[in-house]
Amino acid sequence: MGFHDLPGWLPEFCREQLGSEPAELLFEARSISVVFGLRLTGGAEVVVKVRTADPRIAACVAAQTALAEAGFPCPRPLTEAIEVGWLMVHAEAHWPGGELLRGDAPAVAVRYAEVFAALMDGLRDVDVAPPLPNPRWSRWDHTDSGVWPAIGFLDKRDQRVVTEHVLDIAVRVRRRLLASTLPPVLGHADFEAQNLRWRDGELWVVHDWDSLAWQPEAALAGAASAAFANAGPPSLAPIDSSAAFLETYQRRRGRAFTAEELEVAWAASLWTAAHNARWELLHGSVPLSGIALLDQAAERLRRANA
CATH class of the missing domain: 3.90.1200.10 (Aminoglycoside phosphotransferase (APH), C-terminal lobe)
Incomplete structure (x- = not known):
């Protein structure tokens, strides 16, 4: 998927919740959820996570927020979990970099x-x-x-x-x-x-x-x-x-x-x-x-x- 193939609801979500529209697609990942890494028109880099609506997600995002505010190294949510049609969506700060620590010893x-x-x-x-x-x-x-x-x-x-x-x-x-x-x-x-x-x-x-x-x-x-x-x-x-x-x-x-x-x-x-x-x-x-x-x-x- 390229930048022009982003879901139609995503620019409005970013504008309403983050104050800027997407300007560049940094990456996309698909597993249980779909994850978009975006650079907004204001320059901020964010990650938007999309999955099927599920009440448990709101608790997960709230707990992640509490941990981030306490200083634990995890991306800080920028929005709550928000229902968009049949989807549950939230945005968080982009936290790139680092390496895998491999091995099972x-x-x-x-x-x-x-x-x-x-x-x-x-x-x-x-x-x-x-x-x-x-x-x-x-x-x-x-x-x-x-x-x-x-x-x-x-x-x-x-x-x-x-x-x-x-x-x-x-x-x-x-x-x-x-x-x-x-x-x-x-x-x-x-x-x-x-x-x-x-x-x-x-x-x-x-x-x-x-x-x-x-x-x-x-x-x-x-x-x-x-x-x-x-x-x-x-x-x-x-x-x-x-x-x-x-x-x-x-x-x-x-x-x-x-x-x-x-x-x-x-x-x-x-x-x-x-x-x-x-x-x-x-x-x-x-x-x-x-x-x-x-x-x-x-x-x-x-x-x-x-």
Whole structure:
């Protein structure tokens, strides 16, 4: 898409909400949402995020605003989440630059765990409505029939290709997670390398605040401990790296997890991987998560008491 192919509503949105119209398209990215990087006629560079209207988005943008105002390195929203027809749109400051921190060794896990602990500490006092329903890859608490949450574009595919191994893991970890009585908190549910940037060895920025979730702290930390290294197609970090992540997280947060919290953390580390393995099977893609599950599931299930 070029500058002249921008959606017809976008210039009016920028004029009304930001005081200037788009003058240049800096970039465009498409995933779950569509993201436009724009230079406005007044010279400011902004990012406009567009996704299907969903009430949870307003809470995510409000939480991102609170974090940015408190000094956490994330782009500052310039508008609230605004409905534009069947879309939900908001603008935020453009925060370019930085590099990926790649690798899945324990030493790398420690770096990511330190950031996640600071992020969770920053969200502790943020007062927003729970951003429900949770993102589909962390929605083990759904009330739909079956083990997986209802996701139309996945459910219409041939479910027979999903192996018994993947289904069994999902059933066991979901049972363990639902048996927990731990209270939910606000946290980042897509804490992957691709959503962070670093500069000169220090954290530069954290992106993807649409992926906030309302789950127990231990579950959010456990999921992050498994996914932190994902910089492309998702897989599963090595077990010793997840252990290093969880140990560092507890130390940085200033308290040790209880036995139940540790089990929940290890269970959550498998749920997202099982979701990703199902995705791979349904789409016929390279089974990176599936292979990792074959190697690691037994030990992670043991640690989860699942």
